[in-house]
Amino acid sequence: MKAISYRRYGGPEVLEYGDRPTPKVGPDKVLVKVRAAAVNPVDWKCQAGYLDTILDAFFPVVPGWDVSGVVVQPGVSVPEFGVGDEVMGYVREDVLCHGTFAEYVAAPVRTLARKPRTLGFAEAAALPLAGLTAYQALHRALRVRNGETVLVHAAAGGVGSFAVQIARHLGARVLGAVRESGADRVRELGGEPVLYGDGFARRVRDLAPHGVDAVLDTVGGEPLMTSPEVLTPEGRLASVADGEVVGLGGLYFWVRPDADDLTALADLAEGGVLTVRVARTYPLEEAARAQRAAMAGGLGGKVVVTVGED
CATH class of the missing domain: 3.90.180.10 (Medium-chain alcohol dehydrogenases, catalytic domain)
Structure with missing residues (x-):
């Protein structure tokens, strides 16, 4: 699969676009075909090594914790989702390795919820974290x-x-x-x-x-x-x-992945309580540009990396 990764700590200049192995799908995970992944400040903080004291990094690291996409393979102990389900997630694990800036991500089921039907993939990716x-x-x-x-x-x-x-x-x-x-x-x-x-x-x-x-x-x-x-x-x-x-x-206070809370957010979005503003989108191969834009700030909305179809 194609993915963004970095082999050492640094700024946007360390991001590389290329081939990475498609992640394995553990029993409690869901293989998601990524349609969009939002850029967050924690991405460049992890990438710069600021969280090295609490999160081990296994290089090369694929960045990104926010995602929306389509289920292509649920794990053997995951009855909650089936092939073709549209989902969104805050895919944070206890190490830095397999992130969401990729064509596929294997997401723990505890990090996922169904995508709000009222939101596009870019908007849905901007919501979780x-x-x-x-x-x-x-x-x-x-x-x-x-x-x-x-x-x-x-x-x-x-x-x-x-x-x-x-x-x-x-x-x-x-x-x-x-x-x-x-x-x-x-x-x-x-x-x-x-x-x-x-x-x-x-x-x-x-x-x-x-x-x-x-x-x-x-x-x-x-x-x-x-x-x-x-x-x-x-x-x-x-x-x-x-x-x-x-x-x-x-x-x-630190946020943590929680499928029930994420489902509650999806319900608020579908009910018109929550609106999501996306300021800019970039294709996966331009993730470094996306990160620079997000770091500059002042956009009035989220920056999102898109993968595949619009």
Whole structure:
């Protein structure tokens, strides 16, 4: 099969397009013919070696954790899917080796759900990692409830835009922290934009005089550090981006593959609750260009690598 891989840590320049063995299908796995794979910040962080202390890399590594495609072979202990089923997945395993930037991926069944019928393959590939991060952070880490007020940092970004939509669906009032360029996007999603910059905490307090009930940080750094100032005394704080949150009394949260949660996201997408914005697509052989575009940012949507048919 054709795939993107890297033989050493580095930037987009280490990505190579060429032939790799088609992965074997274990008993609990599903061989998926890849139609699209989204680019995520974790891809280039893994590729640069930043996660080497927690994830072993077996070179050459095929990058990518997000995928959508069609089942071509279910494992012998997988009754959940059959040949021809359209699926999407957050295919993260405990090592770096067989990723989704390839014509085929052998995905553990726990990482997959049926693709929403209302989404194309590119849109479906853009949903799993970012969508699950938002969904699990709001449900498990922050336990957001109806009637609460939630502040989402970088609310127009990949995780943030899903968090605004999911929190609104849970019945929360959502304040979306953004630069000016993202304000309209937050309004489209049902949130109330709050602009970063001098006086940010005051602007939040103007909208929520008693403080917000929960803050979801998706970027870390200064936005995270201002978060305790805007919480109620019993408010909850979680970050999916910066471990310094623990020192602020909050929770550092990592997303994990979960078929039930992914199915819930698919249902939200089919029900019109979630919208997915794809900014650019690139063919598999141009994955390095796709990664550079995603790293540059400012696109207002996800970057997706497509494989085979449109």
